[in-house]
Each structure stands twice: as C-alpha cells, then as structure tokens.
Amino acid sequence: MFNTDTVARFNDLETPFYYYDLNLLKQTLQACYDASSKYNFHVHYAMKANFDPKVLAAIQSFGFGADSVSGNEVKAAIDNGFGAGKVVFAGVGKSDKEINYALDADIFCFNVESVQELGVINDLAKAKGKTAKVAIRINPNVDAHTHKFITTGLDENKFGVDIWQLPSVIEALRATTNIEFLGIHFHIGSQITDMEVFKTLCVKVNELDQWFNDQGFAINVLNVGGGLGVDYYRPDINAIPDFEAYFKIFAENLTVKEGQEVHFELGRALVAQCSSLISRVLFVKNGQHKNFLILDAGMTDLIRPMLYQAYHQIDNISSDHGPSNMDHGQKVMIKYDVVGPICESTDRFREDVLLPESVRGDIVAVRTAGAYGAVMISNYNLRDRVPSVYSVE
Numbered sequence: 329m330f331n332t333d334t335v336a337r338f339n340d341l342e343t344p345f346y347y348y349d350l351n352l353l354k355q356t357l358q359a360c361y362d363a364s365s366k367y368n369f370h371v372h373y374a375m376k377a378n379f380d381p382k383v384l385a386a387i388q389s390f391g392f393g394a395d396s397v398s399g400n401e402v403k404a405a406i407d408n409g410f411g412a413g414k415v416v417f418a419g420v421g422k423s424d425k426e427i428n429y430a431l432d433a434d435i436f437c438f439n440v441e442s443v444q445e446l447g448v449i450n451d452l453a454k455a456k457g458k459t460a461k462v463a464i465r466i467n468p469n470v471d472a473h474t475h476k477f478i479t480t481g482l483d484e485n486k487f488g489v490d491i492w493q494l495p496s497v498i499e500a501l502r503a504t505t506n507i508e509f510l511g512i513h514f515h516i517g518s519q520i521t522d523m524e525v526f527k528t529l530c531v532k533v534n535e536l537d538q539w540f541n542d543q544g545f546a547i548n549v550l551n552v553g554g555g556l557g558v559d560y561y562r563p564d565i566n567a568i569p570d571f572e573a574y575f576k577i578f579a580e581n582l583t584v585k586e587g588q589e590v591h592f593e594l595g596r597a598l599v600a601q602c603s604s605l606i607s608r609v610l611f612v613k614n615g616q617h618k619n620f621l622i623l624d625a626g627m628t629d630l631i632r633p634m635l636y637q638a639y640h641q642i643d644n645i646s647s648d649h650g651p652s653n654m655d656h657g658q659k660v661m662i663k664y665d666v667v668g669p670i671c672e673s674t675d676r677f678r679e680d681v682l683l684p685e686s687v688r689g690d691i692v693a694v695r696t697a698g699a700y701g702a703v704m705i706s707n708y709n710l711r712d713r714v715p716s717v718y719s720v721e
C-alpha cells in the first residue's frame with residue numbers, strides 16, 4: 329500500500345487523514361463481483377461501514393445495491409447513484425419520518441425488525457396509498473463467534489424477530505393491507521472469520537424458508553446479511569477477502585427454490601483494507617516502565633481499538649519507506665504504547681507495539697481502517713474532522 333512516493337507525498341500533507349488506496353478497493357470489488365455473479369447472488373453494500381463519496385461511487389459502479397440503516401443513509405445511497413430499486417432499509421428503530429421518506433423514495437425493501445414495526449409501516453403506507461415491500465428480519469440464535477459487541481443474531485440481541493414470535497408475524501402479515509411480503513432477512517454479526525458459522529446460518533435459513541412456505545407465504549428473497557471478516561493481522565498478505573470460499577458456502581448449503589433470489593449485505597469485507605489512518609508522531613515519551621508514541625490521531629478518529637479491543641496493525645511508514653530508511657541499515661526495535669492526544673486514558677491504539685525507533689514527525693499508518701473508522705468519527709475535545717486523501721491513479 330505504501331512506497332517511498334506515497335510517504336514523500338504524506339510528508340507534505342497535514343495529518344491525520346484517512347488514506348484510500350482506490351486501486352485496492354476496485355480489485356476487492358471486482359473479486360466480490362466475480363465470485364458472487366457466478367451464482368447470480370445479489371450484493372448490497374452495507375454503507376454504514378464507510379460512506380465516503382469516492383468509495384460509494386466505486387461500489388455503485390459495480391452495480392451493487394445499498395443496505396442502509398437510517399433515513400439519511402437511504403438518501404445518501406440514492407444521492408450517490410444507487411437506484412432506489414436496489415436500496416434496502418434495516419434498523420431496529422426506524423422513525424416514522426424515516427419510514428415515510430423511504431416510502432416516498434420507493435425503495436426495494438424494508439427489513440422489518442418487529443411485529444409492531446410491520447403494523448406501523450403498513451399504516452404509513454396506507455396513508456400514502458402505497459404498498460411497502462418488506463422482508464422479515466429473523467433472529468436465528470446463531471452464535472457468530474465474534475466479539476460480543478458486534479454479534480447480532482443471538483436471543484439476547486435486540487435485532488430482528490425471535491423465532492418463537494414468528495406465528496404472530498404470520499398473523500400480522502395476514503392482517504396487513506399495504507404490505508408486499510418479499511422474504512426473510514438475517515444478519516448474525518460482523519467480523520466473522522469462522523466459515524462454519526455461515527453453514528449453520530444456511531441450515532436455519534432453509535428451515536425457515538420451508539416454514540413460511542408451509543404457512544402459505546412463498547419467499548422470493550433470501551437475504552443472509554453480511555458479516556464476512558477481514559484479516560486485521562496480515563493486511564498486506566490477505567488484502568482481499570476470500571469471496572470465492574464465502575459465496576461457495578451459500579451456494580452449497582442454501583436450498584434455493586425456483587425463482588428465489590439470494591441477497592447479501594457486505595460492509596467490512598469490501599472496504600476495510602483499502603484505507604489506513606495516517607498520523608504523525610507528535611512526541612515520544614519514555615516513561616519508567618513504558619515508552620509512549622503520542623500520535624496526532626486518537627479515538628475520535630478511529631474508535632475500534634478502544635470500543636471493541638480491536639487489533640489494527642500499526643506501521644511506522646517513515647521508517648519503512650522514508651529517507652531515514654536509506655540512512656540506517658540496522659533498525660533498533662522498541663516497544664511503544666501507541667496513543668492519541670485525547671483526554672481519556674483509554675485513548676490507546678495498542679500496547680507494546682514493536683516498532684523501529686521512532687522520532688517526532690515520523691508518519692504512522694494504522695492499517696485496515698476502511699470499515700467502521702471514518703464513519704464513527706466524533707468531535708469530542710472539539711477535534712477537527714479527519715479528511716480523506718486518495719491514491720493517485
């Protein structure tokens with residue numbers, strides 16, 4: 329991702345910023361497109377992962393749809409060229425204003441997360457003389473084997489309708505007048521690296537597809553959500569996720585009936601590796617027990633390490649690719665706690681990171697920051713919003 333030219337370019341720029349390798353993004357999208365289109369699978373991009381306009385433009389150019397989680401995301405999807413007919417809207421707490429907006433926009437599908445929400449969408453659609461297309465998000469109680477803060481498909485999670493409540497969904501569907509039932513939706517969690525989890529999901533999807541069929545509700549859309557994880561530990565070796573293996577699992581384990589469509593909602597897998605948070609070393613502080621590398625980026629710019637104990641590779645790219653690299657044949661390696669400038673003790677990217685001896689002004693890259701990075705920025709401590717910088721093509 330970096331070479332002497334990029335580092336020379338960064339030296340002239342104000343930090344911190346998110347750097348996007350648009351070439352890697354396109355290669356990733358191509359790999360996903362090739363692997364999914366083999367089976368006629370439909371991919372929606374979960375835009376909560378990253379809504380940078382250039383990222384959205386690249387994704388949209390591959391013909392993917394959009395998965396949104398708020399009225400503003402529905403709007404952003406449409407404004408950025410995703411056809412309304414390819415936009416889905418999930419979310420456990422959709423406001424009336426958001427539902428009305430999406431109804432007016434004629435989106436493809438509401439992924440409905442409760443019986444009560446189904447009634448509200450029906451009433452709001454009726455008031456407009458419209459029919460809302462819906463899929464029911466089901467909580468299948470499948471353990472995603474991921475961090476507990478980003479698991480979504482267990483009984484204890486707030487998302488979707490629990491299986492024991494499905495008879496009341498059928499009852500509600502029978503009573504609605506302005507709803508077109510399209511199918512069922514699942515999303516069991518994020519950063520899933522154990523592929524067996526997706527097999528377990530397929531078994532549940534097959535059972536529930538059959539169950540709805542038995543109740544007289546034929547399913548056109550099986551939406552299995554997203555969740556495919558990326559390699560935070562080896563971003564250079566595994567820059568592109570194994571989409572072939574991922575889609576093959578669904579092709580082999582889902583029983584797809586004639587005329588049914590299979591939909592996916594990938595976020596992280598498409599965008600995580602294409603971006604790094606680029607920061608400068610402000611100060612090097614040698615304590616009695618610890619050495620601190622104090623960066624000009626902090627938890628306001630990338631909160632994942634502090635919120636989910638998430639691991640991100642950290643590189644001193646001045647040392648790896650800068651002029652100082654040429655000067656020093658032998659690098660002295662030192663363990664640093666890499667921290668930010670925010671007035672919180674938890675503002676630490678990682679502890680005991682083994683890095684070449686670093687000096688004020690060195691440029692540091694926090695890798696694999698393209699998903700759930702820039703979108704979770706806050707202005708705590710009245711921080712400036714971190715801008716985007718793009719690779720030169």
Ligand SMILES: Cc1ncc(COP(=O)(O)O)c(C=O)c1O
Pocket residue numbers: 374377395418515517518519553554555556593594595596597
């Ligand atoms: C409903 C839904 N779909 C898709 C996604 C995308 O997940 P991921 O970025 O893990 O692919 C999410 C986020 O977890 C989600 O909540």
Ligand SMILES: N[C@@H](CCCC[NH3+])C(=O)O
Pocket residue numbers: 376478480518519632636699700
């Ligand atoms: N923000 C989380 C992912 C949440 C996925 C949305 N349900 C992360 O950084 O890993």
